[in-house]
Amino acid sequence: MKALCWHGKNDIRYDTVPDPEIEDPRDAIVNVSSCAICGSDLHLLHHFIPAMESGDVVGHEFMGEVVEVGSATESLKVGDRIVVPFTITCGECEQCRRGNFSVCERSNRNKALADMVFGHGGAGLFGYSHLTGGYAGGQAEYVRVPFADHTHIKVPNGLSDEQVLFLGDIFPTGWQAAVQCDIEPTDTVAIWGAGPVGQFCVRSAVLLGARQVVVIDNVPERLSMAEAGGAIPINFDEESVLGRLHELTAGKGPEKCIDSVGLEAHVTRSPDSVYDRVKQAVMLESDRPHVLREMIYVCRPAGVLSIPGVYGGLVDKIPMGALMNKGLTVRTGQTHVKRWSDDLLRRIEEGQIDPSFVITHSVSLAEGPEMYNTFRNKQDGCVKVVLKP
Template sequence: MKALQWQGVNKLSVGTVPDPELRNPGDVIVKVTRTVTCGSDLHLIGGYIPFMEKGDVLGHEFLGEVVEVGPDVRNHRVGDRVVVSSFISCGNCWYCDQKLYSLCDNGNTNPVITETLWGQAPGGCFGYSHAMGGNAGSHAEYIRVPFADVGAFTVPEGVSDERALFASDSAATGWMGADLGGVKPGDVVAVWGAGAVGQMAARAAVLLGADRVIVIDRLDNRLRQVEQHIGAETINYESTDVAGELRERSGGRGPDVCIEAVGMEAHAPGPQFGYDQIKQQLRLQTDRPIAVREAIHACRKGGSVFVLGVYAGFVDKFPLGALMNKGLTVRGAQMHGQRYIPMLLDRMAKGEVTTEHLATHVMPLDQAPEGYRMFKDKKDDCVRAVFVP
């Protein structure tokens, strides 16, 4: 079958790989009908997560049609249209029982790398390096889905492919940030990043009753999407003092909840960007924590900061003093998709969560390398490139 393969740093190609096969009785094989780029994929492509091997298939956000089922599968039949959580979870371990699905003890079949890096291993993820299990990704014609009764969800009739597709990761990730960040009615919420995840975090905050939701970015087309489709306010950080503006819009205190949805390749005006970029490229730090620093400094005393952006290892100039002395609660997580996807599909069916506007560029899988170039370089106002195998 055809698939998009990682061939080296900033090198992608569409090639031929073996068709997936059932390995365990709880597996299904899904014919991929939509699969989408994600900002965290850019960290893999750029070599910032050094656990890729030549020929690895990328992609972790997808939906499709079930074409083969293992003997133990109970919730799915051949022909079902399903959206699949990007994180692979068994549904039976202690962490899954706590609904901390991305921390599953059994989803990552290659835990030694992340145990060494982080002390313990999270669950597995489709198409996200051998540190996260080495699972083949979704930018392909077919994909094997382990623990299908736990991680695959039937899409309601009437919900379009482009809408349901983003429940796989972006919408679930964004909702998790607002939920676990503690957003409640009356809050002022600030979100760093107006990509798909940031927009979905903002939408979640709106639906959870926040009084004001403010999204920070530098790209005007994304900020327009926030205003038109999400119902939130915006700040362009290249033209406004973010900290001062946030205080102005929050009664002088700062936001109650700050959600960072940027990740390890953050941009910023001023010398801090050059400082962090040089240190990252020289491997003196693994990540650029610019947005996290700003969120911690901007958050009100006693507030909450949730880190949604992907980080791999170590950062410099982390404001631990501000965190401690301001009494902040700081949390982060990979996406507990199984916890949120059924609810999101229901809200999508009701029209409360819409995502079609995020799919700015839809193209055949053969054009995936160009799709990633457009996505990375923000060409033609690309927010997300969707591939149709």
């Protein structure tokens, strides 16, 4: 089959690889109808995520038709159309029973390695390094889905791929980020980053009833998309983020702050960003936490910081004094997709939201390597890329 494979920094290729096979009675094989490039895939492209190996199939946002099931798979049958969450979940361990699906205790087959790095590792993830299980990803013609009885979302008749594809990652990621904020009707929610996850943070905060939603970025078309979804845009290249937030909140700061950027903050003119890039260059720091620092500084005392943006390693100069003395609450984590999927699917069916709004490019899988560069460089108005195997 054909798939997009990682071969090193800035090197994604359209390769021929072996077809997946049933390896466990709980598996299913899915013929992929649509997949997408996610912002966190760029962290792989730039080799900020450890434990990648040349030839690894990438991609963790995909859906398709079940073409084969293992003998112990009970809730799926050949012909079922499903979205596959990026987090692989057994559905039976203590964490899964609590709804903490992204830290499933059984699905990461390289758990010993993850435990060594993080103290206790999380769930297995599709296409996201051997630190999270080394599972082949979904930017491919076919994918093996482990624990298939639990690692799927069935698609109702009448909904297009484009309406439901993002239930596998960016829609529930934006939703969880907003839910973690405990939004109240009087709140200002400030969101750093207007990429795909940031767009769903905006829509989620609006649906959850925030008084005002503010989004911070420097890409005009992304800010326009967020504004169309109900956000007040701040272009950090043209105005002071601190000054504008001060003005919008009567000098008190936003009650809730969301980091949908993660480890590759692209601000270039601030002293701390220069510091981070120098430390990265000499391998004394892995991640660039400018957004985290700024959120801690501007957030209203007793507020909440929600972090859906991916971080992979070590950061420096985090203002812990401000964090502690202001009494801020920090909530983070990979997304517990299955915790939210039923509610979000209902909202799509009822017409509360059509997630396809975020799609700007839909191309063949063969064009994937080129589209990685277009997406990374924010060319041609690119916000979200859907790939068709």
